[in-house]
Amino acid sequence: MDSNAEKILVLATGGSIAQTSPKDPTLLGDALVDGVPQLRNIADISVEQIAQVSSPDISVEHWLRLARRINEVLAGNDVQGVVVTHGTDTLEETAYFLNLVVTSDKPVVVVGAMRRPYSLGADGSANLYNGVAVARDPNARGKGVLVTLNAEIHAARDVTKTTFNLDAFKAPDFGPLGYVNAKNGTTQFYRSPTRKHTTTSELSLGCETLPRVAILYSYVGVTPDLFEAVAAAGYKGVVWAGTGNANLPKVIRPAASEAVKSGMAVVRASRVNCRIVSRNDEIDDDAFGFVTADSLSPQKARILLMLALTKTADPARIQEFFDAH
Ligand code: ASP
Secondary structure (H helix, E strand, O other): OOOOOOEEEEEEEEOHHHOOOOOOOOOOHHHHHHOOHHHHHOOEEEEEEEEEEOHHHOOHHHHHHHHHHHHHHHHOOOOOEEEEEOOOOOHHHHHHHHHHHOOOOOOEEEEOOOOOOOOOOOOHHHHHHHHHHHHOOHHHOOOOOEEEEOOEEEEOOOOEEOOOOOOOEEOOOOOOOEEEEOOOOEEEEOOOOOOOOHHHOOOOOOOOOOOOEEEEEOOOOOOOHHHHHHHHOOOOEEEEEEEOOOEOOOOOHHHHHHHHHOOOEEEEEEOOOOOOOOOOOOOOHHHHOOEEOOOOOHHHHHHHHHHHOOOOOOHHHHHHHHHHO
8 A cells, every 4th residue: 555545534334335134234344345455555444333223223323423533533634534334314314414513624425335235236345435536535625525326426415315226316406516437436526515514514513412303294184283292292493394395284384383482493394306495485484483494305404403403593593504504
C-alpha cells in the first residue's frame, strides 16, 4: 500500500450487504473489506463495527453513536473520509441524519447492497469499492453526506429507495450529483447540494437523545383520533404525510390545530414521491401554525423536526430550518 494512500475508515452497521442468510447480518465489516482485495490498492482502510442489525432495527441510539464516532475521527488529521455500510431499508434516513449533524466537510459516504453476498450478481462489493473511491476523492469534500449504490452518487437530502432492483436508490426530484466509473473507480461530479449540511448546518448533536416525533399518514376516511392519540402519548412533534400538497382533510384540521395550541409541532409533508409542498395554498399554514416540509419526504422531515426541536418549539423558527436545510 502506497504510504500516501488516503486513510479511510469503514463503519459497519449490518444490512443485506452483510447478510449470509435471509435473517440477520453476520458478516463483520472486516470480512466485507477483506472480500474486496482491490480496495487495498486505492486506500489505507481501517474498520470499526458500530452495529450489526438489519436496518429496520436501526435506532436513534445507533445514529448518535455513528455521528459521534464520525465527528471524532474526522476532527483529527489522520482519517480523510468515512464509509458507512448499512441496510438499504432505512439507509436514506441515516444518511440524512448524518448530513445534518456531521461537523466535517470531509467525505462521508453511505453504501448498502440490494442483493446479499451469496446471491447471483451481488452488488455489495462493487458498492463498497465505489463508496471508498468516492470517500478518497477530494472533489467529494463539502458536498454533504453522500450515498452511492449502482455507481450513482447521490446527496443524502435527495436520495430515496424506490424499488427492489440494483438501481433502487434514486433522487426523483433532482437526480444524482455524479457517477463512479465502475471500470476504473474514478468519480465524476456534475452538481453540488445548495441546502445547508454538515459544516453549514445550524443543527447539531446537542443532547443525549432526541425528542419523539411521529409520522401520521393520510388516507381516505382518516379520523382525528390519531392526532389525539399522538398528543396523549407525549410526542413533541408530528409529521403529517398528507395527500398531494400535503393536505389535511377538513375533519382532521381541528385536532391538528389543537395539537399546535398544546405546543406540539406539526409539519406538513407529502406522501407523493417528487413533491414540493407549497405554503398557505389550500391550507392557511400561518393561521394554523403549521410548518411545511418543502421537498423533504415524511421520513426525512421527521429527522429535521427532531433536531429542530432540540433548538426551539417556535413554528416560525422551525420553518426557517426547513427552508434552509
Ligand atoms: N432489510 C435489509 C436492510 O435494510 C435490506 C437491505 O439491506 O437491502 O437491512
